[in-house]
Amino acid sequence: ECLLSHLPSELRFKIFDLLTESIGELRMVSKSWRQLVDNWAAVPVNLPELLQIDMIENEGSSMNVIIDIRKTEKACFGKLRSFVKQLPRESKNQMEESETTNFHQIYRVSIDLSFGSASIDRLSFLISTKCKKVTIAKYHKDKASDDGRHYINYVSDLMKNLKYIDELTYWRHDVNEESANLLRLIRQISIQNVTFSVDVSCTSFTLPMTRDFLLKIRENIEMLNCTFHATATNSNEGSDNVDWVETVLTMFQGSIQSIKMETHYVCLFTPNDVCQIAKALVARGEPFHFKTFLHEKPQPIIVKGNILRKKIAKFSNQWIIDLSSRPPPPRAPLMC
């Protein structure tokens, strides 16, 4: 009927890739065009980038999944729509249209999925392989569900087809043996920026385990933002067991170019430590950005030549230290 249908599918798919905002109209041209478009949309790698996936563990044995899609591209996700429609009423929290701060009009899907249900696997094939921002959050202590698997296992199941993420936030998790699942997940996805938040007040082993985790996570990400929380008073327990200068320098040997370590609650660095880190990174001659908090007044960092950019600001009774090479790494979140 049309030359478009005689094109090899790879060429037709390339054209549809460039027309994600016209997919709704293309489906109404004719029955054969609707079939061509549906064949294209059935392949996750063809689907346009999602704006956001938020996963939050519910108390019990389920998680809430929020998926944000650009309103202009909603017609590309017909199969996702059918999936949501088939879910039991109590699983569908809301489907709404709203404005976001970054000027995209979005459609938001919010659903609850039980751990172990086939819906998690089905959903993994209905989302795109690309997502701007993914958040994996939890508020409760890590506990295996009835089948012996943990929240992060189900998150991994849901994310198994994702290939590209700009920003991954891993929020309020313990670093424990289950973190290996997160590492596996991160290794199979191209991620620019990981924001990692950990409660280090649990045991004296938490900080060494966090160090080990950070050394493993460094391998295939570009930027890391690590916040050390402490909900108990023993927050510095275990910090003496870790050489944080060596840890930071080792982390910069991977693909990471920017590290932000938010240490309001845990004193990890002395002024001398920061000086050592700055001098060692400058000596390597590679682009870097390093930001942290000092609990003592910083000492002068003297480096020859105009090759180190330093910003120091007092924040309450602490000091924010923001150091980078000149020029800094391209996407580093520098302090102004």
Place this chain on the structure above:
Amino acid sequence: PNVKLVTSDNEEFVVDFRIAKMSVTVSRLMEAMNMSETDDASLLSNSIPLPNVTKAVMARVIEWCEKHKNDEPKEEKENDKRGRTTHVVSDWDKEFLKNDEFGRLCQLMGAANYLEIKGLFNDISQTIANMIHGKKSDEIAEMFNIHCDLTEAEKKEIRKKTAWCED
């Protein structure tokens, strides 16, 4: 130095070595046949068969390559790796492609894909996408001379499904 390219309809095109190298497919074939820029004998004694390209299409491809033979190679950006990026078609390229009807554009796109000439392939796909973008379904049908076989009820159902967050 020149390279001989032979199309599916047995037409021989003699092109500059630089132009031949713009096609990844031709480059690979030359390498396999031990044809090198510094070895005139190897270039004279061999020709590259291109069974998937006709004479008329090849002439258009060569015209595009002549114009772009001195272009700087483009760096692959992060978005390119993700496989989705809007390509800006230059004014010369717009002019070059503007009189090609859809059928001819498809043939040219197939040739650019087979020959692996990324710049031409991107120009054509973006040109086709630009022809369709922003148009209503009946305008697209008219543009491609397609009879719409969907009933009003079917269209209504598709519209309803497309507006899926409102139901």
